[in-house]
Each structure stands twice: as C-alpha cells, then as structure tokens.
Amino acid sequence: MSAVTSKPETAGTAEKSTSEKEKWLHAHRQMVSIRLFEEQVNELYTRALMPGLAHLYSGEEAVAVGICEALRIDDYITSTHRGHGHCLAKGAAPDRMFAELLGKEAGYCRGKGGSMHIADPATGNLGANAIVGGSVGIATGAAFAAKNLGTDRVVVCFFGEGALGQGSLYEVMNLAQLWKLPVIYVCENNQYNEYTHYQDTTAGTILGRAVAFGIETAKVDGQDIRAVNKIAAGLIQRARSGDGPAFLQCDTYRYSGHHVGDIHREYYRSKHEEQLWKTERDPIRLLGSWLIEQGYADAPALETISLEARKSIEAAVKFAIDAPYPSVSEVDEDVYA
Amino acid sequence: MPERELTFAQAVREALAEEMRRDSRVCILGEDVAEAGTPFKVLSGLVEEFGAKRVVDTPISEAGFTGVAVGAAMAGMRPVVDIMFGDFITLTMDQMVNQAAKVHYMSGGHWKVPMVMRTTLGATRRSAAQHSQSLHAWFSHVPGLKVILPSTPYDAKGLLKSAIRDENPVVFFEDKMMYKLKGPVPEDDYTIPLGVADVKREGDDITLVATSSMVQVALGAADLLDREGISAEVVDPRTTWPLDEETLIDSAKKTSRVIVLDEGYGRYGVTSELAAVIAEGAFYDLDAPVKRMGAMHVPIPFSPLLEDATVPTEQNVFEVARSMCQ
Ligand SMILES: Cc1ncc(C[n+]2csc(CCOP(=O)(O)OP(=O)(O)O)c2C)c(N)n1
Numbered sequence: 001m002s003a004v005t006s007k008p009e010t011a012g013t014a015e016k017s018t019s020e021k022e023k024w025l026h027a028h029r030q031m032v033s034i035r036l037f038e039e040q041v042n043e044l045y046t047r048a049l050m051p052g053l054a055h056l057y058s059g060e061e062a063v064a065v066g067i068c069e070a071l072r073i074d075d076y077i078t079s080t081h082r083g084h085g086h087c088l089a090k091g092a093a094p095d096r097m098f099a100e101l102l103g104k105e106a107g108y109c110r111g112k113g114g115s116m117h118i119a120d121p122a123t124g125n126l127g128a129n130a131i132v133g134g135s136v137g138i139a140t141g142a143a144f145a146a147k148n149l150g151t152d153r154v155v156v157c158f159f160g161e162g163a164l165g166q167g168s169l170y171e172v173m174n175l176a177q178l179w180k181l182p183v184i185y186v187c188e189n190n191q192y193n194e195y196t197h198y199q200d201t202t203a204g205t206i207l208g209r210a211v212a213f214g215i216e217t218a219k220v221d222g223q224d225i226r227a228v229n230k231i232a233a234g235l236i237q238r239a240r241s242g243d244g245p246a247f248l249q250c251d252t253y254r255y256s257g258h259h260v261g262d263i264h265r266e267y268y269r270s271k272h273e274e275q276l277w278k279t280e281r282d283p284i285r286l287l288g289s290w291l292i293e294q295g296y297a298d299a300p301a302l303e304t305i306s307l308e309a310r311k312s313i314e315a316a317v318k319f320a321i322d323a324p325y326p327s328v329s330e331v332d333e334d335v336y337a
Numbered sequence: 338m339p340e341r342e343l344t345f346a347q348a349v350r351e352a353l354a355e356e357m358r359r360d361s362r363v364c365i366l367g368e369d370v371a372e373a374g375t376p377f378k379v380l381s382g383l384v385e386e387f388g389a390k391r392v393v394d395t396p397i398s399e400a401g402f403t404g405v406a407v408g409a410a411m412a413g414m415r416p417v418v419d420i421m422f423g424d425f426i427t428l429t430m431d432q433m434v435n436q437a438a439k440v441h442y443m444s445g446g447h448w449k450v451p452m453v454m455r456t457t458l459g460a461t462r463r464s465a466a467q468h469s470q471s472l473h474a475w476f477s478h479v480p481g482l483k484v485i486l487p488s489t490p491y492d493a494k495g496l497l498k499s500a501i502r503d504e505n506p507v508v509f510f511e512d513k514m515m516y517k518l519k520g521p522v523p524e525d526d527y528t529i530p531l532g533v534a535d536v537k538r539e540g541d542d543i544t545l546v547a548t549s550s551m552v553q554v555a556l557g558a559a560d561l562l563d564r565e566g567i568s569a570e571v572v573d574p575r576t577t578w579p580l581d582e583e584t585l586i587d588s589a590k591k592t593s594r595v596i597v598l599d600e601g602y603g604r605y606g607v608t609s610e611l612a613a614v615i616a617e618g619a620f621y622d623l624d625a626p627v628k629r630m631g632a633m634h635v636p637i638p639f640s641p642l643l644e645d646a647t648v649p650t651e652q653n654v655f656e657v658a659r660s661m662c663q
Contacts, residue, residue, distance in 0.1 A: 051463035051639070051641055052462075052463035052464055052465060052639060053463075053464060053468075103463075103639055103640030103641055103642075103643075104640070109639075110640075111638070111639060111640030111643065112466075112636075112638045112639055112640060112643065113465060113466075113639055114463070114465045114639030114640075116465055116467070116468075117465055117466065117467075117639070129467075130464075130465065130466075130467040130468055131424070131425070131428075131467050132397045133397070134467070162396075162397045163397065164396070165395075165396030165397035165398040165401070166397060166398065166428075167398065167400055167401065193368075193396070193397055194368065194369050194373070194376070195369045195372070195373040196368075196369055196373070196394055200394065201394070201395070201396035201397070202396065267372050267373075268372065268373070325640060325641075325642050326640055326642075326643060328642050328643060328646050330643065331633065331635060331638060331643045331646045331647060332633065332634075332635050335634070335635050335636070
C-alpha cells in the first residue's frame with residue numbers, strides 16, 4: 001500500500017550494500033511521492049473534502065528526503081505545520097496519513113490530530129506541531145533521553161526560519177551544546193514566514209545564531225538532495241558518536257501559498273520569482289537530470305516511477321475517503337494516559 | 338434611513354482606525370499585521386492609512402513583542418498587540434501576568450501599562466488542538482488585567498475603543514467564527530464602559546448568561562424555547578473583569594433559573610465563576626441549581642464530528658433549558 005517504500009532497519013547512506021544507483025532512485029521516488037501527495041492534498045482541500053488548514057511542502061522535498069535518508073528508522077524527528085513531507089520521508093504510509101488529514105479513524109492519530117499533528121512512533125516521528133518553534137524543546141528532550149538512556153539515536157528537529165523568532169529555540173540550543181546532545185536543528189529556510197520575507201524579521205545571519213553557542217553549523221542548497229544528504233550524513237554521524245549538536249540551514253522554497261487558500265500573494269512575492277524556482281531549482285528535476293546523466297535511468301524509467309507513485313497515492317486517497325469517521329464516543333478518550 | 342451594518346471584523350478595524358486617528362500614541366504590533374492585514378484580514382487597510390511605523394510587522398516572537406508593548410506602554414505609548422490565535426497567549430504569559438498585570442501595583446501606583454492585547458477564541462473551525470482554544474479564563478484570573486469578550490459588531494467597536502483608552506492592560510478576545518457576522522454599528526464615536534452587562538433579549542422564565550461565541554447560541558436557543566412557550570432572557574456580561582454582578586443577579590432573581598454558557602473550559606473556568614456569583618447573590622430566589630455549559634474537558638479534536646461534540650449547541654442549550662423549566 002505504501003507508496004513511500006518502507007526503509008530497512010539501517011536505511012540511507014549507512015547501508016553499504018545499497019548501490020549508489022538504487023539509493024538515488026529510491027530518493028527520487030520518495031520526492032515524487034511527496035509531490036504527488038501534496039497535489040492530492042490540494043485537490044482534496046479545494047474540493048472541500050479536507051477540513052481545517054493545509055500547508056503544502058511542494059518545492060522543499062529534497063530537505064526532508066535528503067535528511068531522513070541519512071537517518072535510521074529508530075532515530076527521531078520532530079516536524080512542523082508544514083509536515084507531510086517529513087512524515088513521508090521518515091517512512092509513514094500515505095493511506096494512514098490521508099486518513100488523518102480527513103479526520104478518519106484509520107488515521108495516524110485516529111482523526112484527533114489532523115494535518116498539523118501527525119505523529120508515528122513506528123517511524124520515530126515525535127509529531128508535527130502547529131506552534132511555530134513548538135517542537136524545539138521536544139526534540140532537544142528526546143536527544144537528552146537518547147544520550148542518557150545510552151542509545152546512539154539521533155534527533156532531527158525540523159523548523160521553518162520563522163521559528164528563529166522564538167526565544168525558546170535559543171534556550172534549548174544552549175542546553176544542547178552544554179550537554180553535547182545528539183540533536184540536529186534543521187532550519188528550512190523557504191524565505192517566507194507566512195506572508196513576510198525572512199529578511200524583514202531576522203536580524204544578523206541565520207547561522208550566526210548557532211555559532212554564538214559554539215554549535216557546529218552548515219549551510220546547504222536545499223534543492224540539491226545529494227548535497228543535503230551528504231552534509232546531513234556527516235552531522236548525524238558526528239552527533240551519533242557523541243560530538244554534540246549541529247545546526248543545518250537548508251535554503252529552499254515553498255511553491256504554493258502559505259496554506260491552500262493563500263492565492264493572492266503578489267503583494268509579498270512575485271509570480272516571476274515563484275516561476276524561477278519551479279523551472280530552475282526544482283529538486284525533483286535536478287535529481288532526475290543527474291540520474292539520467294549518470295546513466296542510472298532514462299526519461300521513460302523516471303516516468304514509470306512517477307506513474308507507479310501516482311497509482312499508490314491515488315489508492316491511498318481512495319482508502320482515506322472510504323474510511324469511516326471515529327465514533328463520537330471517542331472524543332474523551334486519550335485525554336490522560 | 339436604515340442603520341449602517343458592519344461585520345464584526347470591520348467593527349474592530351473601525352475602532353482601531355478611529356482611535357489611531359484620535360491619538361497618535363496608539364500603534365499596532367503583531368505578525369503579518371501590515372500588508373497582510375492578519376490572516377483573518379481584520380486589519381487590512383490600516384498600514385496604508387497609518388504607515389509602517391504605527392502598524393508594525395513583528396517576527397514570530399510573541400513573548401518578545403508583548404514585552405515590548407508593556408515597556409512602550411509604561412514609557413508613554415498605547416500599543417495594541419495582535420496575537421493571531423488565542424492559543425498563543427501561552428507564549429506571552431510572563432509578560433502579561435508577571436509584568437503587565439502587576440507593574441502598577443508593585444510600583445505603588447507610579448507606573449501604568451495602558452496596552453491592549455487583541456486575540457481570538459473559539460472552536461469548530463477544524464483547526465485542531467493548538468488553534469481552537471478559548472483561554473480567556475486564564476487572564477480573567479489575574480488581578481490587574483481586564484478581559485473583554487464582545488459578541489456583536491456594535492459591542493466590539495464600543496468596547497475596543499474603551500479598552501484602548503483604558504489606563505490598564507486589557508485583553509480583548511474575538512471569536513474567529515464571528516468575524517463575518519453583521520450587525521448595526523453607528524458611525525459616531527461611541528464607547529461602551531467596561532463592566533456593564535447587556536441584556537440581549539428579555540424574558541421571564543429562565544436566564545441564559547452567555548459570553549462571546551455563546552451569545553448567538555443562547556439567542557438561537559431562546560428562539561427554540563419561545564416556540565415551546567418558554568420565555569428566556571439572554572444576558573451578556575461583555576467583560577469577565579470588571580464584572581457586572583448586579584445585572585446577572587437581578588436577572589437570576591427575576592427568572593429564578595439560570596444556565597451559564599461560555600466556550601472556555603468549565604472546570605475552574607468562567608462559567609464556574611459566574612455561576613458562583615449568581616448562586617451567592619440570588620440563592621434564595623433560585624428554583625434550580627445554576628447549570629454550567631462550556632467546552633468539553635478535552636483538547637479540541639480535529640475530526641469534525643468529534644470537534645462539534647465539544648461545544649454547546651443551540652439544541653443542547655434548548656434541551657437543558659426546557660428540562661429545567663419543567
Ligand atoms: C507561536 C506561533 N505563532 C504564530 C503562528 C502562526 N503561524 C503559523 S505558520 C507561521 C509562519 C511560519 O513560518 P516558518 O517557520 O518560516 O515556516 P513556513 O510556514 O515558512 O514553512 C505563522 C506565523 C503559530 N502557528 N505559532
């Protein structure tokens with residue numbers, strides 16, 4: 001059922017037996033699945049089949065996939081309101097995700113969380129979060145536990161550059177560096193906090209914030225999945241071996257509005273700018289061209305990957321639409337553990 | 338000539354615009370308040386009239402810019418901060434509770450904090466547990482803060498203007514489901530004093546005390562009750578603090594039965610306090626225990642059927658009221 005192929009116990013770069021070709025074809029499939037997933041979300045939302053809010057990840061796929069491919073299944077992530085890509089990249093199944101988005105009982109949170117709160121213990125997903133910066137404490141705490149419980153797990157904390165405004169981020173970065181915690185702060189700089197360019201809300205530099213704490217920092221082109229994966233793998237390995245936290249800035253772009261429904265957005269960014277990113281910097285196309293150049297695939301092969309992914313995603317949507325809602329009697333269940 | 342009608346959102350905007358024209362110390366601070374006019378478009382047009390120095394976009398730093406408002410208020414301005422969703426007041430709590438609320442008292446009356454925080458409340462927008470709460474009880478609990486819960490466009494304009502002119506920190510909660518609600522709003526410069534309840538509908542058999550989003554629910558229930566020959570009075574306190582205890586108690590004495598409705602959590606909440614005030618003040622005139630109705634004591638779920646079950650509806654209120662009157 002899962003369009004995003006579930007990963008073996010030690011996925012990603014760690015797995016030596018996975019050939020370069022297989023690795024990047026897999027990554028390509030993951031990115032394509034996320035793109036198609038979001039297309040369907042847009043469709044469901046516009047047809048009024050999906051309640052609430054929908055923040056699409058399209059355009060940013062190389063960040064989630066590039067990083068999660070360097071993680072083990074038992075490593076943790078925390079995610080954001082724009083979280084579908086992170087969940088899928090960490091191995092969640094699209095059918096149960098769509099079910100959650102539609103508020104169905106088969107969803108990852110039995111319909112109680114919705115798009116902004118998907119969590120999945122089986123893939124180490126501690127949860128998406130609708131509070132900007134809301135998961136920085138959780139991620140750092142999971143790293144504290146990973147270290148103190150004697151595991152070699154690593155935590156990736158995904159957040160948008162808007163979260164740089166939240167003071168709690170600086171409190172936990174200080175703790176993480178003091179205590180050498182295995183957490184990677186991944187700043188997905190898609191240029192805009194909601195409807196405002198980040199330069200209008202961010203003094204100084206992004207990396208300078210982490211530098212101030214003596215945290216290892218890196219900056220990468222977030223549209224280039226091979227670059228993201230390579231840098232992430234190094235930082236993750238470093239954290240795993242006890243050398244402490246890192247801060248990774250990934251420069252990227254969200255193709256759509258802040259949420260589905262943010263249609264008239266010329267007042268904060270031009271159509272021309274959007275078009276440039278889509279035509280020049282598309283992460284899927286960039287990897288596709290590279291695969292072809294390397295002779296790892298030809299155009300028809302990539303087309304086949306797309307078609308197969310589309311079939312799976314469409315089946316997942318159908319599963320979710322047909323799935324039942326939870327019984328109203330569940331409303332006061334799970335308030336306390 | 339028919340009375341002019343505005344939506345709730347337009348009434349809020351008009352109050353702000355009028356006060357900003359009247360008093361150059363009034364400014365707005367918040368996320369996407371300028372060109373974007375907030376995600377709810379409540380503030381659209383203000384930056385065009387007043388400029389980016391008075392309608393100030395901030396980073397996503399609720400604690401920071403609320404603190405800035407406290408200091409700016411102490412030093413001579415009249416800031417109005419915009420907290421997009423009421424759920425995010427949690428991030429501002431130290432600034433509001435330990436600083437804004439106490440500065441006047443702790444300084445022996447020397448410093449004042451004339452600021453307003455505008456934010457939202459209300460569920461049923463399918464926004465899930467972190468974008469749907471009604472947390473006004475938290476601020477109502479704190480000496481030094483005033484809390485306003487407007488339920489009509491008319492009240493919104495008059496109460497917000499009073500809030501901006503007040504010498505104290507005032508929190509103004511807008512029901513986000515009500516932004517499109519229309520109602521008569523005079524063009525003139527009127528204010529509504531804080532601490533004066535409004536009887537939204539007169540009746541004899543039962544009193545429905547309702548706040549904010551629950552006022553419309555109470556009015557709908559009153560219509561249903563009317564068809565059964567039960568006459569319901571709907572009283573809107575409009576502010577949880579200062580509280581017009583007298584109007585609530587008088588209505589309870591008149592009808593002898595009371596339901597208190599508020600979209601926050603009932604436990605240790607606004608309904609509990611209002612019910613206690615009424616029970617203390619009208620005990621010997623009551624024919625039934627005061628009934629409380631509010632949000633179910635659960636985080637707000639995403640799934641629509643579940644979410645709807647957490648909030649009182651006209652039908653629920655009607656049924657409870659009818660059984661109390663039998
Ligand atoms: C504490 C808090 N403040 C405000 C919001 C409203 N809000 C939701 S998303 C968002 C912008 C976030 O920007 P960024 O972190 O860059 O993420 P992006 O949406 O660009 O992915 C805002 C202001 C929120 N959810 N939480």
